[in-house]
Amino acid sequence: MNYENLDQILNRALKQIDDLKNDAPMSDLIDIKNRYLAKKSELMSILATLGSLDPKQRKNVGQKVNDVKRQIVDAIDTKQKIIEKHALNQKLVNEKIDISLPGKNYISGYTNPFFIIKKEITNIFLNMGYEVVEGPEVESDHNNFELLNIPKDHPARDMQDSFWFDPNTLLRTHTSAVQAHAMQEANGKPLRIICPGKVYRRDNDDATHSHQFAQIEGLLIDKNINMGHLKATLELFLRRLFGQDRQIRLRSSFFPFTEPSVEVDISCANCHGKGCPMCKGSGYIEILGGGMVHPNVLKMNGYDPDVYSGFAFGLGIERIAILKYGIDDIRRIYTNDVRFLHQFKKSD
Numbered sequence: 001m002n003y004e005n006l007d008q009i010l011n012r013a014l015k016q017i018d019d020l021k022n023d024a025p026m027s028d029l030i031d032i033k034n035r036y037l038a039k040k041s042e043l044m045s046i047l048a049t050l051g052s053l054d055p056k057q058r059k060n061v062g063q064k065v066n067d068v069k070r071q072i073v074d075a076i077d078t079k080q081k082i083i084e085k086h087a088l089n090q091k092l093v094n095e096k097i098d099i100s101l102p103g104k105n106y107i108s109g110y111t112n113p114f115f116i117i118k119k120e121i122t123n124i125f126l127n128m129g130y131e132v133v134e135g136p137e138v139e140s141d142h143n144n145f146e147l148l149n150i151p152k153d154h155p156a157r158d159m160q161d162s163f164w165f166d167p168n169t170l171l172r173t174h175t176s177a178v179q180a181h182a183m184q185e186a187n188g189k190p191l192r193i194i195c196p197g198k199v200y201r202r203d204n205d206d207a208t209h210s211h212q213f214a215q216i217e218g219l220l221i222d223k224n225i226n227m228g229h230l231k232a233t234l235e236l237f238l239r240r241l242f243g244q245d246r247q248i249r250l251r252s253s254f255f256p257f258t259e260p261s262v263e264v265d266i267s268c269a270n271c272h273g274k275g276c277p278m279c280k281g282s283g284y285i286e287i288l289g290g291g292m293v294h295p296n297v298l299k300m301n302g303y304d305p306d307v308y309s310g311f312a313f314g315l316g317i318e319r320i321a322i323l324k325y326g327i328d329d330i331r332r333i334y335t336n337d338v339r340f341l342h343q344f345k346k347s348d
């Protein structure tokens with residue numbers, strides 16, 4: 001065994017490593033590694049014969065073999081890093097994202113003002129401790145009319161003509177029908193609820209009417225409830241919705257299910273009650289109806305009118321949206337034209 005031989009091995013190995021191109025597959029480098037460093041390689045078999053050499057030679061040859069081995073290992077490590085780096089760069093080039101390209105424009109939706117208002121109204125009442133109750137849109141004559149003190153021949157039915165499935169079943173004309181359900185279920189216990197939902201009436205559709213619209217009706221039943229509570233509740237609600245500077249006015253009215261009944265107006269945002277074209281000179285705008293729950297209604301729905309009293313009110317969601325946002329036609333709320341919708345805040 002002479003050093004020349006070892007040098008030849010080293011030079012050959014280094015040359016083969018060096019000749020490997022930077023984009024060579026890693027397996028080529030592993031082949032070289034096996035060729036020179038595996039157990040049966042020339043270099044390693046020299047190492048295996050060390051035992052048969054005399055001690056002096058053993059030391060010299062041993063050192064030289066280890067030196068050659070280390071150089072080959074180093075060269076392989078270096079080459080491995082180069083190949084890996086090259087592969088990574090290549091990958092980065094291939095996967096390069098051109099950030100100068102125009103992106104895809106995703107148009108996110110806008111909230112229909114109907115839902116903005118519905119949420120605002122609901123939140124105001126939730127904060128006052130009311131519970132939201134919903135009910136069916138297909139109702140019995142009994143729930144929609146009779147339990148609300150509107151018997152079969154009552155003229156008030158004309159104002160709420162609807163779509164009938166049969167003589168006893170119709171699309172509900174108001175969400176007061178849900179209140180009837182809630183009262184029946186409450187079993188004579190106090191109630192504090194709002195009922196949002198779609199209602200249907202036979203109406204000719206125009207800028208201010210639709211055969212389908214939505215209401216939120218409220219009902220509170222407890223001991224010692226009077227008109228003062230109704231007025232204070234609606235004043236708080238309407239000022240939260242429209243602004244603290246608005247005045248509230250109650251006008252006497254008629255609903256079969258409330259007695260006394262009122263129409264509730266708020267002062268015109270434009271003239272603050274003086275009278276202007278917007279409020280048709282009256283200074284006020286009609287906003288909702290309400291009243292003290294009629295003793296007949298209490299009785300029919302399981303309450304003793306001598307112990308319990310209550311108030312109820314009802315409003316049209318679209319009407320409130322129209323008033324709050326100055327919308328010129330109710331149909332804009334239903335058609336979902338994005339040019340209309342984009343004036344309102346984005347959905348959250």
Ligand code: PHE
Nearest residue numbers: 174176255289290312313314
């Ligand atoms: N139900 C009435 C309507 O649809 C509104 C209302 C509810 C009035 C409760 C008074 C009390 O017009």
